Amino acid sequence: MSKPVKDNTSIAYLWQDQALLITSEYKQYRINHSADLLIVSLEGSITFTTPCSSAPGNAKVLVVPQRQAINIDFNNYLTAIITLDCFGAGKQFIKDHFLFETVNNIWCEFHCENDFVSQLQYIYAERPENSCCRARLDQFLSQGSLPKLSMDHRIRKAMLWVLNDPADTLTNKEVATMLGLSEHHFMRLFKKSYGLSFSKFKQCCRIKAFFKGYGESQNITDAAHYAGFVDLPHFSNTYKKILGHAPSAFFHKNNPLQVMCA
Structure with missing residues (x-):
């Protein structure tokens, strides 16, 4: 799939208890308060620092735990920010499909063998109907095979x-x-x-x-x-x-x- 052409529109998809934001306008992200985040650059590497960082890190994919202080410079790249569910289903998918190293409590992706990024590029470029977007994201982030969690x-x-x-x-x-x-x-x-x-x-x-x-x-x-x-x-x-x-x-x-x- 060819790289999508950027415009000045940010797209937010809300589905189930999760959300996806794709934007080229967002320059900084300083702290995440409420949920684990999956941050994916659809272009080059983004730069990040944490309070414990001795030097800036660079990666195309990050997982940021909730309440983790972090400063991210997106370098004007088209970037997807995805909230992961509280029960860890999204994080389990990431563990199963990406190879990560951990830097100051941040997961940094350094190898990927699936077309997750191309799916995000498709969503930004084609603006599919929400049902189509949901199906594509659910395919990756839940896989449809995770057990139902019991709740009072x-x-x-x-x-x-x-x-x-x-x-x-x-x-x-x-x-x-x-x-x-x-x-x-x-x-x-x-x-x-x-x-x-x-x-x-x-x-x-x-x-x-x-x-x-x-x-x-x-x-x-x-x-x-x-x-x-x-x-x-x-x-x-x-x-x-x-x-x-x-x-x-x-x-x-x-x-x-x-x-x-x-």
């Missing part, structure tokens, strides 16, 4: 409440009471079951709802209210806390963001 039915119910209405303002205590649990027990059980705190899960769902609203309205204020944010400062603070950068990195007139939701 009360935690699953709480997750469904948030997924169905991310703008709901129920407190952690109110949700716990509705499930017949103490707040402390509920919070501990949720994080043990899902890997994130319930508060962080709600924030992630609101950010995803924002992207869905933005994809429909192309208006930041309307999309933020749709997702349940009180005002733009509330949205901006949560966005930066979850994604590690300010929303202004993408939402400006010179860099339209195309959003597609599963």
Whole structure:
């Protein structure tokens, strides 16, 4: 497949509990707060440093653990940023299909024997329908053969409440009471079951709802209210806390963001 021609559009695909962003505009990524990230340059090597780095590293593929401080310079290359699921299915795929060395807690790819990068190039170049994009990504990141993880039915119910209405303002205590649990027990059980705190899960769902609203309205204020944010400062603070950068990195007139939701 020939290398895709870059334009000034960034593409965000949202599917299941994961997301894919492909962009040539994003210059820096400083810290990842909420999920493991798979970062793939579709062109040359990107440069990264961590607080423990004695010198910058270079790689075309990185896996960055959640809450890992890192500074990445994408060198203006077309780059895909993929959130990996909390249960490690995506990371298991990477372990099975890539050879990595570990540098300061960052996985750096130095050999690959599959066409994962060509699939990402296709997604950027062809802008396929979301169902096609989802099928291609699921083929690589889940393989369809991973076991279903058991989860407490009360935690699953709480997750469904948030997924169905991310703008709901129920407190952690109110949700716990509705499930017949103490707040402390509920919070501990949720994080043990899902890997994130319930508060962080709600924030992630609101950010995803924002992207869905933005994809429909192309208006930041309307999309933020749709997702349940009180005002733009509330949205901006949560966005930066979850994604590690300010929303202004993408939402400006010179860099339209195309959003597609599963």
